[in-house]
Amino acid sequence: MTRHAPAIHRLAALNVGPGAADDVVQDVFIAVYRGLPGFRGEAQFSTWLHRVTLNACYRALGARQNLSLGDMPEPAAPHDPVGAGERADLRSRLAQALQTLPRDQREAVSLRELSGLEYAEIAEITGAGLGTVKSRINRGRAALREWLTRAGVGP
Structure with missing residues (x-):
C-alpha cells in the first residue's frame, strides 16, 4: 500500500478531482484486499491495480457529476506567491x-x-x-x- 498509494492517488486525482481522490484510493485498496485471493497473476500486479483504480474512478464519476480537477493541491516548494x-x-x-x-x-x-x-x-x-x-x-x-x-x- 505504501509503495502504490501515491501513484494511485495521482491517477485518481486526475480522473475524479482531488476532493474525491482520497475516497477513490480507499475504495481501490479495499477492492484490492478483497480481490487479492482471486488475483491469478496472469498480469503484473501494477497492471491489475491500475485497472482497479480506473474502475473505481469511473464509479465515483458516475456518482458525482460536477467535479473540478483545478483544485489540485500545490506541491511543497519554497514560498513563491x-x-x-x-x-x-x-x-x-x-x-x-x-x-x-x-x-x-x-x-x-x-x-x-x-x-x-x-x-x-x-x-x-x-x-x-x-x-x-x-x-x-x-x-x-x-x-x-x-x-x-x-x-x-x-x-
Whole structure:
C-alpha cells in the first residue's frame, strides 16, 4: 500500500478531482484486499491495480457529476506567491483540457504521462491493442496542445 498509494492517488486525482481522490484510493485498496485471493497473476500486479483504480474512478464519476480537477493541491516548494499562482492557473487549465478529451484518450494519456506506464502496460490495462494505445495517446496529446494553445498557455 505504501509503495502504490501515491501513484494511485495521482491517477485518481486526475480522473475524479482531488476532493474525491482520497475516497477513490480507499475504495481501490479495499477492492484490492478483497480481490487479492482471486488475483491469478496472469498480469503484473501494477497492471491489475491500475485497472482497479480506473474502475473505481469511473464509479465515483458516475456518482458525482460536477467535479473540478483545478483544485489540485500545490506541491511543497519554497514560498513563491507569484509562481504558486501561475502553477495553480496552469494546473486548472490542464485539468479543464483533460476533461475535454474522450474517456479512452484521457485514460491512455493519464496512464502514460501521470503514471509513467509503458505503452504495452497501458494496452494490457485498457484491453486495447498497442497501436490503438499509441494512437489514443498521440491524438490526446495533440488535442491537449491545441486546447492549451487556444487558452493562451505557451511552452
